[in-house]
Amino acid sequence: MEQSSDIRIDGRAIAKKIEERVKADAERLIKRGVIPRLVSVAVDDEDPSFESYMKSRAKACARVGIESEVEIVPLKDAERALGLKAARLSEDRSVHGVLFSLPLPSGVNDQSVYTRLDHRKDVEGMHPWNAGLLALGRPRFVPCTALAVMEILKRETIDVEGRHVVILGRSKVVGAPLASMLLHKSTGGNGTVTVCHSRTRDLPHFCAQADILVAAIGQPEFVKGEWLRQGAVVLDVGTHAIDDPAYKRGWRLVGDVHYESACTVASRITPVPGGVGPVTTALLLQATVRAAMGADE
Ligand SMILES: NC(=O)c1ccc[n+]([C@@H]2O[C@H](COP(=O)([O-])OP(=O)(O)OC[C@H]3O[C@@H](n4cnc5c(N)ncnc54)[C@H](OP(=O)(O)O)[C@@H]3O)[C@@H](O)[C@H]2O)c1
Known part of the structure; x- marks a missing residue:
């Protein structure tokens, strides 16, 4: 349809431009010996679309020079397991960005998980600290x-x-x-x-x-x-x-x-x-590299 192509906003083109800048920033970090690293934490709920989603995120990370990995926690006692992961990944100096695959299973109190994460690694902007900064009009990490x-x-x-x-x-x-x-x-x-x-x-x-x-x-x-x-x-x-x-x-x-x-x-x-x-994915990469730059300062 001719009209629809005229009015269509090309998210892939926007994402490509963001990724080019992120890649250049990541290259500068890597030259200084810092490899940006993103860990995605997910609950094992056997969602059939999960694997392809994670694969495409891993590919996007690789395109710009971010190392990525996925850690799975069992569904049983998920809140405790996610909280422990958040605490461990907060301590790990090789990890710059952490995100939890949303939505978390029903019954899991997301804030009890996010408060255990170092807010400087909260690339999805879900930690109360980052939510507070956003509410004050001083956004740092934002969903x-x-x-x-x-x-x-x-x-x-x-x-x-x-x-x-x-x-x-x-x-x-x-x-x-x-x-x-x-x-x-x-x-x-x-x-x-x-x-x-x-x-x-x-x-x-x-x-x-x-x-x-x-x-x-x-x-x-x-x-x-x-x-x-x-x-x-x-x-x-x-x-x-x-x-x-x-x-x-x-x-x-x-x-x-x-x-x-x-x-x-x-x-x-x-x-x-x-x-x-695609723009959402590109901005996740941007947030991860920014978190790595912050850790390198
Ligand atoms: N493109 C991306 O990168 C991306 C990323 C995240 C999400 N998504 C997609 O975006 C959509 C929303 O995601 P989400 O995580 O925000 O979903 P969510 O947590 O389920 O929230 C949905 C919101 O829509 C409201 N709602 C649901 N049915 C409605 C209706 N019939 N009329 C009016 N409001 C209604 C809900 O109202 P109540 O608050 O009253 O329940 C709630 O506020 C989903 O399709 C998701 O797959 C896309």
């Missing part, structure tokens, strides 16, 4: 997906100031930190922000008011084009594999927004795949 939305707006020169940004979803990894950044009284912020969630009444009513709409609700193709204002900017955070026999592999990826109908009204839109996802 990468929320930051990816900010980065896309900046790089595509989409002005937020004074505009109505409607965020669907209030999670700690996307909606809440994003709302905080968009409200900051600084460049890239100063938006008028509305946050919707599962208890919001009449979601289409709020979507219709958005100059910029961010969808992060975890519901495949939920937001329809007819809900949107003509000319809205649409940033789709959702990622879902849905069955589709037309594809050789039997499935395809979609977002929280119904892409085809949204393309008929949006002025700019991120596709799924190839939108917010």
Whole structure:
């Protein structure tokens, strides 16, 4: 569709530019004898998509010169095991970045895990220290997906100031930190922000008011084009594999927004795949190299 390629925001191209800079920074560190290292900790819940997700993250790390590894803890007594891992990895001077694969299993208190992690290694910005800095308008490590939305707006020169940004979803990894950044009284912020969630009444009513709409609700193709204002900017955070026999592999990826109908009204839109996802990964690499630079100072 010609119109959709004109308005499509190319997340892969943005990610490539970020990665080039991260690679140059990593090379400087490596010359000084510091090899940036990222450890992902996951709970063994046999999610079939987990392996391919970890492989693609490992590949991304390798592209820029970051060493990466995955550590698995058993599902039984996961909170204790994750806390012990956090404490051990905090002590390990060869590790610069640590992240826990989210969502953690139900019943695990994530804050009891993150508080045991050295906040200087918290590349996903989930430690209370980093969440506090963000709330104070002095962000250091910030959840990468929320930051990816900010980065896309900046790089595509989409002005937020004074505009109505409607965020669907209030999670700690996307909606809440994003709302905080968009409200900051600084460049890239100063938006008028509305946050919707599962208890919001009449979601289409709020979507219709958005100059910029961010969808992060975890519901495949939920937001329809007819809900949107003509000319809205649409940033789709959702990622879902849905069955589709037309594809050789039997499935395809979609977002929280119904892409085809949204393309008929949006002025700019991120596709799924190839939108917010690659930028999120690139920013995780950036955070890891920054953590390694901080440790080298
Ligand atoms: N592209 C990336 O790199 C990336 C990274 C992370 C996540 N994701 C994707 O982004 C999506 C959101 O992730 P998340 O971790 O933020 O999810 P989450 O923790 O499940 O939060 C979902 C949020 O959406 C709200 N919500 C759910 N159904 C709704 C509905 N029908 N109407 C209005 N609000 C609704 C929930 O409301 P309540 O608070 O009331 O429950 C919650 O605030 C998922 O599809 C996930 O796969 C993508």
